[in-house]
Amino acid sequence: MKQSTFAHRYRGDAGILRLMDDLGRALATDERVYMMGGGNPSHIPEVMARFRRSMEAILADPARFNRMVGNYAAPQGDVSFLKALANLLRREFGWEIGPENIALTNGSQTSFFYLFNMFAGPFPDGTNRKILLPLAPEYIGYADVGLEGDIFIAARPEITLLDAHTFKYHVDFSAITSRDDIGAICVSRPTNPTGNVLTDEEIARLSQMAHEMDVPFIIDNAYGTPFPHIIFTDAQPIWDDHVILCMSLSKLGLPGTRTGIIIANEDIIRTITALNAIVSLAPTSVGAFIVHDLVESGEIIEIGQNLVRPYYQRKAEQAIEWLHQEMDDLPFYVHVAEGAIFLWLWFKDLPITSHELYERLKERGVIVVPGHYFFPGLHEEWRHKHECIRMTYSQDEETVREGIRIMGEVVRRAYDA
Numbered sequence: 001m002k003q004s005t006f007a008h009r010y011r012g013d014a015g016i017l018r019l020m021d022d023l024g025r026a027l028a029t030d031e032r033v034y035m036m037g038g039g040n041p042s043h044i045p046e047v048m049a050r051f052r053r054s055m056e057a058i059l060a061d062p063a064r065f066n067r068m069v070g071n072y073a074a075p076q077g078d079v080s081f082l083k084a085l086a087n088l089l090r091r092e093f094g095w096e097i098g099p100e101n102i103a104l105t106n107g108s109q110t111s112f113f114y115l116f117n118m119f120a121g122p123f124p125d126g127t128n129r130k131i132l133l134p135l136a137p138e139y140i141g142y143a144d145v146g147l148e149g150d151i152f153i154a155a156r157p158e159i160t161l162l163d164a165h166t167f168k169y170h171v172d173f174s175a176i177t178s179r180d181d182i183g184a185i186c187v188s189r190p191t192n193p194t195g196n197v198l199t200d201e202e203i204a205r206l207s208q209m210a211h212e213m214d215v216p217f218i219i220d221n222a223y224g225t226p227f228p229h230i231i232f233t234d235a236q237p238i239w240d241d242h243v244i245l246c247m248s249l250s251k252l253g254l255p256g257t258r259t260g261i262i263i264a265n266e267d268i269i270r271t272i273t274a275l276n277a278i279v280s281l282a283p284t285s286v287g288a289f290i291v292h293d294l295v296e297s298g299e300i301i302e303i304g305q306n307l308v309r310p311y312y313q314r315k316a317e318q319a320i321e322w323l324h325q326e327m328d329d330l331p332f333y334v335h336v337a338e339g340a341i342f343l344w345l346w347f348k349d350l351p352i353t354s355h356e357l358y359e360r361l362k363e364r365g366v367i368v369v370p371g372h373y374f375f376p377g378l379h380e381e382w383r384h385k386h387e388c389i390r391m392t393y394s395q396d397e398e399t400v401r402e403g404i405r406i407m408g409e410v411v412r413r414a415y416d417a
């Protein structure tokens with residue numbers, strides 16, 4: 001049967017689809033697999049126990065249970081949760097926001113599908129606009145969401161070497177000249193895939209740029225503060241009328257509840273609410289119910305600061321130590337780990353592409369993600385795109401330790417050949 005242009009657009013050659021498929025198939029073998037490819041958060045025992053206690057309290061209260069699973073929420077999301085979160089953000093950061101500034105979605109991936117198509121593509125005035133990603137590499141999940149195909153413009157970063165094996169990307173402001181076809185500026189902070197946290201100065205400059213261009217500044221806070229707080233620097237979050245802050249419960253440990261949160265001005269929230277109603281009647285309430293009391297009491301902040309952040313920081317430091325042990329005599333660099341659940345490795349002048357490296361690692365049972373997927377909107381050829389890989393360090397110690405050992409062997413062989 002024939003399918004529409006819409007269908008062809010999405011079943012085409014979406015990198016994320018191919019990759020998820022490939023990762024799924026790699027896992028379906030009998031061989032031992034060292035999975036360092038996906039974006040699953042860890043199941044931190046104390047955090048999962050806290051969510052279980054919340055769920056038990058809901059189950060023990062029939063009226064609450066019935067409301068959670070037996071009613072459609074408002075299309076803007078569970079009203080009681082919106083109020084609790086607005087109060088928390090006012091208390092914590094002093095932001096002038098109320099429930100009218102927040103909407104829930106079925107995961108922040110859905111938020112980006114809405115937002116990028118709201119601010120890129122054809123506009124009623126006849127213009128065609130793009131989303132500016134001021135610093136590539138950026139999150140692979142953005143790449144294919146545009147109804148109009150390629151909707152991104154991205155810029156190369158500045159690379160600063162911090163020591164013999166550590167580097168950091170910065171926004172190259174000279175590369176992001178002001179254009180009149182930009183519909184929004186977007187960054188993930190902390191960044192997936194690199195673990196970079198854009199500095200407060202960079203954020204202030206980008207925000208000012210967006211304000212002057214009269215476009216929104218979208219900040220993807222999936223790993224940021226106040227939750228899940230997988231952020232190892234003391235970078236400050238920002239809010240303004242032209243800022244759209246996207247949050248998620250996924251990396252806190254609840255990806256299965258598919259809960260995305262958009263914080264924005266009322267006009268934008270009205271559009272999100274309409275999209276929710278049309279696409280799915282209402283967003284899910286399950287995540288909102290599980291964390292409601294934690295948000296109301298502020299305990300969610302302590303969970304982030306005292307449990308989630310130290311857990312991931314320890315794991316990141318341990319993985320970096322192992323990487324140094326295995327590869328310090330090679331031209332290898334790791335992006336400074338400032339947050340998120342990944343390490344971004346750069347093998348300078350690697351004689352093979354990162355895709356070939358990915359294939360060779362896969363043959364040895366080690367699954368990572370080749371770096372070239374993470375440059376949506378950066379169309380120019382740049383060798384660096386093919387010299388990097390992303391690895392997740394959120395898996396158990398044995399997986400990460402052995403995965404890194406095998407990686408050392410495979411990379412060394414590639415340089416030696």
Ligand SMILES: Cc1ncc(COP(=O)(O)O)c(C=O)c1O
Nearest residue numbers: 039107108109188192222248250
């Ligand atoms: C930077 C970033 N943004 C958004 C998402 C989407 O998260 P979710 O749809 O689970 O809320 C992810 C998931 O890995 C991510 O890494």
